[in-house]
Amino acid sequence: MSRxxxxxxxxxxxxxxxxxxxxxxxxRIADAHPAVEVGLCLPATLVMAASDKQGGAFIGGQDCHxxxxxxxxxxxxxxxxxxxxxxxxxxxxSERRQDQGETDAHIAAKALAARAAGLKVxxxxxxxxxxxxxxxxxxxxxxxxxxxxxxGAAADWLAIAYEPIWAIGxxxxxxxxxxxxxxxxxxxxxxxxxxxEADKMRILYGGSMNGxxxxxxxxxxxxxxxxxxxxxxxxxxxxxxxxxxx
Ligand code: PEP
Numbered sequence: 001m002s003r004x005x006x007x008x009x010x011x012x013x014x015x016x017x018x019x020x021x022x023x024x025x026x027x028r029i030a031d032a033h034p035a036v037e038v039g040l041c042l043p044a045t046l047v048m049a050a051s052d053k054q055g056g057a058f059i060g061g062q063d064c065h066x067x068x069x070x071x072x073x074x075x076x077x078x079x080x081x082x083x084x085x086x087x088x089x090x091x092x093x094s095e096r097r098q099d100q101g102e103t104d105a106h107i108a109a110k111a112l113a114a115r116a117a118g119l120k121v122x123x124x125x126x127x128x129x130x131x132x133x134x135x136x137x138x139x140x141x142x143x144x145x146x147x148x149x150x151x152g153a154a155a156d157w158l159a160i161a162y163e164p165i166w167a168i169g170x171x172x173x174x175x176x177x178x179x180x181x182x183x184x185x186x187x188x189x190x191x192x193x194x195x196x197e198a199d200k201m202r203i204l205y206g207g208s209m210n211g212x213x214x215x216x217x218x219x220x221x222x223x224x225x226x227x228x229x230x231x232x233x234x235x236x237x238x239x240x241x242x243x244x245x246x
Contacts, residue, residue, distance in 0.1 A: 001199045001200065003155075003200065003201075003202050003224045004035070004036070004037055004202075005035070005036045005037070005202075005218065005224055005225040005245035005246050006036075006037045006039070006159055006202050006204060006224060006225035007036055007037070007038050007039075007204075007225045007226050007228065007241060007242050007245045008038070008039040008040070008041060008060070008088070008090075008122060008161075008204070008225070008226070008227050008228065008232075009026070009039070009040045009041065009057075009228050009229075009232025009233070009238060010041045010062065010090060010093070010206075010227055010228065010229050010232065011040065011041065011042050011043060011046075011062075011229075011232065011233060012043075012062070012095070012229060013043060014043070014233060015042055015043050015046050015233075016046075017046070017049060019046070020046070020049055020050065022233075022234055022235055023040060023042075023046075023050050023053070023057075024053065024056070025235035026038070026040060026056070026057055026232075026235045026238055027053060027055065027056025027057050028056065028235075029235055029238065029239045029242055030055075030056045030057040030242065031055060031056055033242050033243065033245070033246060035245075035246035036225075036242055036245040036246045037058070037225075038056075038057040038058070038242055039057050039058040039059070039060050039087075039088055040057050040058075040059055040060070040232065041059075041060040041061060041062045041088065041089070041090050041122075042059060042060070042061070042062075043062070044061060044062075044076055044081070044084070047059055047060075047061060047081065047084040047085055047086050048084040048085055050085075051084065051085025051086065051087075052085065058087045058088055059085055059086055059087065059088075060081075060086050060087065060088030060089050060090065060119075060120075060122075061076065061081040061084075061086045061088075061089040061090070061119075062089070062090050062093065063076070063089065063090065063091065063093070063096055063110070064076055064077060064078040064080075064081055064089050064091070064110055064113060064114050064117075064119070065077050065078075065110070065113065066106060066109035066110045066112075066113045067113070068113070068117075077113070077117070078110075078113045078114040078116070078117035078118075078119050079117045081114075081117070081119060082117050082118055082119060086119065087119065087120060088119060088120045088121070088122065089114045089119045089120075089121060089122070090121075090122045090124060090161075090227075091107050091110040091111050091114065091121055091122070091123055091124070092104075092107035092110075092111075092123050092124040092125065092148055093124045093163075094124060094126055094163060094165045094168065095168075098165075104144060104147035104148040105147070107123065107148040108147070108148050108149060108150045108151075109150075111123055111148075111149075111150040111153075111158065112150045112151065112152075115150065115152070115157055115158075119157075120157045120158070120159075121150075121157060121158045121159070122158075122159050122160075122161050122204070122227060123145075123148055123149070123150075123158060123159070123160055123161070124160075124161045124163050124206070124227070125141050125144045125145045125148060125160065125161070125162060125163070125186075126141060126144075126162060126163040126164045126165050126167075126168075126206075126207070127140050127141050127164055127165065127166075128165050128166065129165070129166035132164065132166065132174075137164075137178075137182065138181060138182055138185035141162065141182060141185070141186065142185050142186060142188075142189035145160065145186055145189055145190070146189055146192075146193055149190075149193060149194075153190075153193075153194055153197070153201075154194070154197055154201075155197055155200035155201040155202065156200075158201065159201065159202040159203070159204060159224075159225075160186060160190070160201065160202070160203045160204065161203075161204040161205075161206045161227040162179075162182055162183060162186060162203060162204070162205055162206065163205075163206035163207045163227060164207050165207075166207075167206075167207025167208050168206070168207045168208070168229065169208070169229060169230060170207075170208060171208050172207075172208060173207060173208050173209070173213060173217075174207075176216055176217070176220060179205055179217060179220055179223065180220045180221070180222065180223075183203050183205070183220060183221075183222030183223055184221075184222050186203055186222075187199075187201075187203060187222050202224035202225060203222055203223065203224050204223070204224060204225045204226050204227045205217050205220075205223050205225075205226055205227075206226060206227030206228065206229070208230075209226045209227075209228050209231060209241060210228075210230070210231040210237065210240075210241065211231065211237065211239075211240030211241055211244070214226060214240060214241040214244035214245070215244040217244075218244045218245050225245055226241060226245070228241055
């Protein structure tokens, strides 16, 4: 099964209007690699300005609330992101699972809310270092994936990002064998839930992906792209990651 590679930058809490020129430079790189689907999940304050541009990378948010509106100070609904011009959203990033206490059930509900509003979704899962060292990372992350997976999950609106927590922002990555084993375990878990649709669903790797390791990571059979933090903040660093995907 050939799946179009998906490479998405997660800018986290980085980026001001002064960085719009950097976003435009990333757009030009995306245009130069039409075989790859490229996106940038930006701070909400930049989504509207960045999504006004033509073509290039799609623009996404980094989280949405599970409700459409209401008394949720500081939160954004999926509909608000759509109105601002986002077409994708990340749910379940480990920084939100940790910092905001988000559970698998919250994440499944957020994914469904995003879908209902017309957003595509990147659903993040990943293990802590303790879990990795205990030797049961595949079982734990597969269970986390199945618990976070929304009803009706399908490849045309949902992608998975496997992000070992201990690899995010640290410069450390698992061995290529460990990544291959995890992605294959996650695809098998998906197949048990959604059948043949699992073959079409993209499973991204995230965690210190950069221009030095992207080619090797992208060559792994079940790695269908990347969710990229630090190395997506400038066009110069992001370009080799996008190029590695095709
Ligand atoms: C991320 O936050 O999703 C991420 C993968 O970050 P980094 O690439 O900086 O490790």
